[in-house]
Amino acid sequence: MSAVPAATNACIAELKALLGERCTTAEAVREHHSKGESWHAARLPDAVVFPESTEETAEVVRICARHRTPIVPFGTGTSLEGHVVALNGGVSVDMTRMNRVLEVNAEDLDCTVEPGVTRKALNAYLRDTGLFFPIDPGADASIGGMTATRASGTNAVRYGTMRENVLALTVVLPDGRVIKTSRRARKSAAGYDLTRLFVGSEGTLGIITAITLRLYGVPEAMSSAVCGFKDLAGAVNTVIATIQAGIPVARIELLDDVQLDAINKYSGLDYPVQHTLFLEFHGTQAGVKEQAEMVGAIAAENGGGEFQWTTRAEDRSKLWQARHDAAYAALALRKHECNNLGLWATDVCVPISRLAECILETKQDLDASFLVAPIVGHVGDGNFHLAFVLDKDKPAELAEAERINEKLILRALAMGGTCTGEHGIGYGKAKFLQAEHGDAVSVMRLIKQAIDPAGLMNPGKMFTA
Numbered sequence: 001m002s003a004v005p006a007a008t009n010a011c012i013a014e015l016k017a018l019l020g021e022r023c024t025t026a027e028a029v030r031e032h033h034s035k036g037e038s039w040h041a042a043r044l045p046d047a048v049v050f051p052e053s054t055e056e057t058a059e060v061v062r063i064c065a066r067h068r069t070p071i072v073p074f075g076t077g078t079s080l081e082g083h084v085v086a087l088n089g090g091v092s093v094d095m096t097r098m099n100r101v102l103e104v105n106a107e108d109l110d111c112t113v114e115p116g117v118t119r120k121a122l123n124a125y126l127r128d129t130g131l132f133f134p135i136d137p138g139a140d141a142s143i144g145g146m147t148a149t150r151a152s153g154t155n156a157v158r159y160g161t162m163r164e165n166v167l168a169l170t171v172v173l174p175d176g177r178v179i180k181t182s183r184r185a186r187k188s189a190a191g192y193d194l195t196r197l198f199v200g201s202e203g204t205l206g207i208i209t210a211i212t213l214r215l216y217g218v219p220e221a222m223s224s225a226v227c228g229f230k231d232l233a234g235a236v237n238t239v240i241a242t243i244q245a246g247i248p249v250a251r252i253e254l255l256d257d258v259q260l261d262a263i264n265k266y267s268g269l270d271y272p273v274q275h276t277l278f279l280e281f282h283g284t285q286a287g288v289k290e291q292a293e294m295v296g297a298i299a300a301e302n303g304g305g306e307f308q309w310t311t312r313a314e315d316r317s318k319l320w321q322a323r324h325d326a327a328y329a330a331l332a333l334r335k336h337e338c339n340n341l342g343l344w345a346t347d348v349c350v351p352i353s354r355l356a357e358c359i360l361e362t363k364q365d366l367d368a369s370f371l372v373a374p375i376v377g378h379v380g381d382g383n384f385h386l387a388f389v390l391d392k393d394k395p396a397e398l399a400e401a402e403r404i405n406e407k408l409i410l411r412a413l414a415m416g417g418t419c420t421g422e423h424g425i426g427y428g429k430a431k432f433l434q435a436e437h438g439d440a441v442s443v444m445r446l447i448k449q450a451i452d453p454a455g456l457m458n459p460g461k462m463f464t465a
Contacts, residue, residue, distance in 0.1 A: 081424050148198075181198060236379065383421035386404070
């Protein structure tokens, strides 16, 4: 602890007095909290704390504020743009012990949870109510982290993102005050929309300690399908036509031929190695049948093969687990080449009318490159990802990934899109925020300064210095 500033040491001493063993400076725990699941360099916090209530969280923040010690909120650590890295040291505030479902209002289709509840745990809790929470980013992320990063995922094309599904928040501000941003009513015209301000704020404005969420009835029927295309344009144009036709598809995921090959090998599937769509339909028995027939006809017009259907829950689960394991499958493509592999996942989102153009130009870049980088995406809302599989011992690979990533982002921005559809900014994409938002970034900075004048809450994230 000799290199730690005296004020930080004093802060940690107070936190230990407050929390006992739930404040630790153990190196193994600090190392776990030094990074997410991203390529970006890790940095150790000086201490990690585990509050168990809003009141404890507020007291932790007040202690850190008195000692001017940086605060980094931490959920399950699945973020992809360096959100949880302690760039300036300080205290990592791990919210996983705040993992209670506080209230379920089945008649109103909402619930209130603590931030450490994961999406899978919430749906397990709701299983007997006939309700579910649909936002599915793939990882079993915490609801608090999903709220802070404005997460979405495979179901977003039908059910929206965290932005549409968070009704109210309890937030601890950087000075330790506790506020509630809204009530449970489905709409309000009372004052500024503080809920939307904190959804997607990435821990830079406060620590979220309770979230009220929209819930949905479990559909009467669900079916999944897989459809291959020899031509990438045909697959993407099927997506565009499906969305423009207003077909309420629940999930529509694109996997290019590289990603499909990786998934086959990793998950034990045997689909033809083609550009492929994974789809899911929710509704009544008749509605699901009608949706599927309509999308099948559109796919046929665009050169798609026959749909491979399943309504069995275990088959659907296997299919979507394979999709969620896409990153691990991509890594496995090079597992025999080197011992120091890393995955750099990036994403963009564009208006649906520009999706084919953006994906096809990106595929051309990848075909001309020496890198392995599958394309996969939640293309129903114009969002797709690249997963660069890199040898960490070869700087030329990282440089090439940086080149393609920047080209991809600038292309998306030129098409009226965004530098990130769901991964967030963190510090990995901070340099692109100005290019996307221009003078609006100065307004964001004013908000940050007004709420966190000392700059203690997750410093170094969202904005460049």
